[in-house]
Amino acid sequence: MRTLIYNLRQKIKAKTKNKKIFAEAYAAFKKTGTTSPEGYTALLDLYCSTNGKFNEQAHKEIIADNPPKKINGPLTGVPGTIDQKEFENLNTTLNKNGYVGFTKKADPELVSKIYNYALKATALTAPKYDKKIVYDPQNPVSEIYRFEQNDLVNNPDIQQLIMDPVFINVARNYLGCEPIFDFPAMWWSTTFLKEASGEAAQLYHFDLDRIKWLKIFIYLNDVTADNGPHRLIKGSHLPGAKQQKLLDRGYVRIPDADLVGHYKTEDLVVILGEAGAMFAEDTKCWHKGTPLKTGHRLVLEFEYTSSMFGANYPKFVIENGSEAFKTFCANNKIYASNFKFKN
Ligand SMILES: [Fe+2]
Incomplete structure (x- = not known):
């Protein structure tokens, strides 16, 4: 006692x-x-x-002086045209479950442009991420090929997606403020390793770069049960929803055996989808990628946040900004605060 x-x-x-x-x-x-x-x-x-309660409180205080813009009427973006009612539904599901899928898939032409870019551009490989090489699907030499974020922000198709008004409004509604574009990420997951890789985030974990954030994921090839679908535990983003004894281990990755028995089978979500499938997730949820049995998986991910407090990253340098992207950034100063233009 x-x-x-x-x-x-x-x-x-x-x-x-x-x-x-x-x-x-x-x-x-x-x-x-x-x-x-x-x-x-x-x-x-x-x-x-505090099992996540602190973040919710701190977030409320942070957004007090950054109210969200009022959006009236429908918005059109990569996930199609979404009206106010549908935005509300998306936000309700997101708040309740920690994730929500978009009904429409991204335009196949856009998906194949980014996919082909990923087959030609160099990426960093595990474990040191100090060598940039082009991914060869016939001969993978790493379980993950991570594209450099600064390369991604200079890609015109990715710039187009960064400006997507539907994604931004989903983030705006979820965060309850004008969002900041935090970063893009894109990576190949491969069959190089036969067991779950901590490096490739294939063990359950939660992200915590920021106080509050939202991620949007786009599958750039078909993702089946065999080539590394994203998994998450529904509702585990909510304050108080994680087992305290696991949180007492700190900010670490957790083996399945210690975690899954605690949740209902129907809450263990596996996200399958064809190329172009998109979903939003609060990655405070327990989540992971599945180790691949075959093939590969290419995912593009964006993070939106209410504050850059947390992990320090250098600002992105835009060398190849389209005119539209320059104008957009000039008109959306909070959202674009992580971009620096070279010219
Ligand atoms: Fe993660």
């Missing part, structure tokens, strides 16, 4: 200390745009010790 009370006191002390560190780090971040390592560690600790 005494030990229990002692442990509880220690936990409360640690929480109070972390809240103070976070508040100081956030105040400094507002002035400098940079997050101190202690501030980021405090955020990770607070997420785990």
Whole structure:
């Protein structure tokens, strides 16, 4: 009993200390745009010790001075034309389940343009990510080929998707503020390794680069049960929904055996989809990629956030910005705050 009370006191002390560190780090971040390592560690600790409740509270305070634009009428983008009612439905599902699929698929021509780019462009390979090579489907030499984010933002088709008004509005509704475009990511997953790879995020984990964020995923080839479908645990993004004893392990990857028995089978979601299938997810959900039995998988992912507090990344340098992209960034300063134009 005494030990229990002692442990509880220690936990409360640690929480109070972390809240103070976070508040100081956030105040400094507002002035400098940079997050101190202690501030980021405090955020990770607070997420785990409060089972996500801290993030929700901090997010509410952050967005108070960044209200969302009022959007009236339907918007047209890669997922088709979406009216206000449908946006509301998407947001309700997203809030409840932690993910939502778009009914329409992305235009096949756009998908094949990006797919063909990925077959020609160089990408970084595990484990060191220090060599850029072109993926050879006949001879994979790594379980993952990660494209450099700065290369992605200079691709005109990806710039087009970054400007997509439907994606932006889904993020706006979910975050309840004007979103910031955080980063793009695109990678090949291959059959190079036969077991689950931590490197390729094939063990359950949650992301925590930021206080609150939303990701949009686009499958760029057909994804079946055999070539690495994305998996997630429905509803596990909600505050209080994770097992505290797993969060007490910290910000780490969790073997299936420790996790899946806790949830209903119907909540263990596997996302299959043809090339062009798209979904939005709050990756606070437990999620992972499935190890591949055959073939490969190419995914494009965007992250939208309410604040850049958290992991520090350099700004993206746009060398090949289309006129439309330049104008768009000039007109959407918050959203485009991570882009720097070279010319
Ligand atoms: Fe992840």
